[in-house]
Amino acid sequence: MEQPLTKNIRPDQEPLSVKDYEKAGGYQSVRKALAMPPQDVQNIVKASNLRGRGGAGFSTGMKWSFVPMGTDARRPKYFVVNADEMEPGTFKDRLLLEGDPHQLIEGVIVSAYAIEAEQAFIFIRWAYKLATKRLEQAIKEAYANNYLGKNILGTTYSLDLRIHGSAGRYICGEETALLNALEGKRATPRAKPPFPQVSGLFGKPTIVNNAETVANIPHILNNGPDWFKDLSRSNDAGTKLYGVSGRVKKPAIWELPMGVTVRELIEEHAGGMQDGYAFRGVIPGGASTDFLTPDHLDVKMDYDSVAKAGSRLGTGTMIVLDDKTCPIGFVHNLIKFFARESCGWCTPCRDGLPWLEKILRSIEEGAGQPGDIEILEQHCKLLGPGNTFCALAPGAVEPLQSAIKYFREDFERHIKEKRCPWKIL
Amino acid sequence: MLSDKELQDINAELAHAATKASASVDALNIVQRHQGWVSDEAMKDVASMLDMTADELDAVATFYSFIFRRPVGRHVILVCDSISCYVMGYNPLLDNIKNRLGIAFGETTEDKRFTLLPISCLGACDRAPAIMVDEDLYGPVTAETMDGILEKYK
Incomplete structure (x- = not known):
């Protein structure tokens, strides 16, 4: 089984130096890409069917193709890596950032070249201090070896790459909010259109891609689109960094073929549930995805299959709900996070999420009222797609709406018995 | 008053910033690294370096969870x-x-x-x-x- 993204990550996760990385075949895709027109690089990535690994799953090649090219395009153009990993339950990009920073930098160079960008940024979350340190070191090495800077490897292409350390806010992961953050403004989302590909950072054409997405680029260039598609066990191409956390025996991240099943991840890779804990459900792709239940264990973890099962692949890192954890407490924790992280820009999100948090807290504390479940249900619609400025609130209500669907009797029992049945366990 | 080292670090950020304001979070992070938090006085000093009002900069600072506007422990x-x-x-x-x-x-x-x-x-x-x-x-x-x-x- 090939594991292109993690093959150079050592067991102790100490990153390779630039020399060791080159010995392992690193930076070859930069030479390859710079020898062809940028449009050809775009075409290869488009043909690979690579879809964005940040959660939305949009075709990366397609996204790039909206950037104005040639001499008429407004400059400078920007390429930005979204390494603001803050989706609760998600710990996949950290592995790539800490374990193989040169792979990400190589991906940045090829991607930036493909859209003719002259400035690149890695937007990294505040708490990722070790990753920031290692990236800074790797960027220094890449400059010293002329993979970055003026006239890269003797070509006419030049690229400057900088790290932007955020000051900590979930909404910065939304790509237009991220651009406002990079401009030094409050990181509220922007209206679309115009899309960032045309008018992004400082009003110039900009691509924002997730770190795992970018790490795939060198391997696609080196081995071709067909190789990339063959890595997968489903219609979605490539490998995927999958993760499992919660009451399983071996919580971790693994690089596996796209399309492994929920059951394989939990039972084989994560070693099954801890002794004394039973599986009740899982949110498959981070905090903002709908629950899957024991009926869904054989669902393939790819974009279309998870969508068909009523949820989203999201970040591919799942959190398991066990039978000793109260589902209302679980969802309350999620909604509390989203209420705190709402940027406050639009009313439904700013006012709706704190209301949901209060209702869930009162149910959990035994003060729930008849009618509360109905209010929660209404709000799952009112905060749903089309009613808010960005995807934060619609994402927030996904686990709630599905918790009400699958664990309704638990909600009802809390209200009827005026207590949390799990509290006496 | 900002220290020489703080001024030097902030100016290094400004040297490559597309706009002065775009260095706001970097500048606030620098002050916090040196002082542990961002006081009203530091806010005014940094704002003047970025051609912003202290209130504009504070609006950015308070948006983020980890710009401390009150003193913290060691x-x-x-x-x-x-x-x-x-x-x-x-x-x-x-x-x-x-x-x-x-x-x-x-x-x-x-x-x-x-x-x-x-x-x-x-x-x-x-x-x-x-x-x-x-x-x-x-x-x-x-x-x-x-x-x-x-x-x-x-």
């Missing part, structure tokens, strides 16, 4: 309160830390040694429950390992 303990840590024992761990230090979230111990704050998912879900002290990540943290961790920070 060390900041951040306890992950997101879902994986919640499932794996965040509540008992937090009770343990609170009892040990005698402070709640947002408070600083009397000897100014520790400030206690919540933080959203630390991306260490395979090591839940996780905490961060200053720039160091720990997990899984238990009541027993907490002693050894706190000992490292004087």
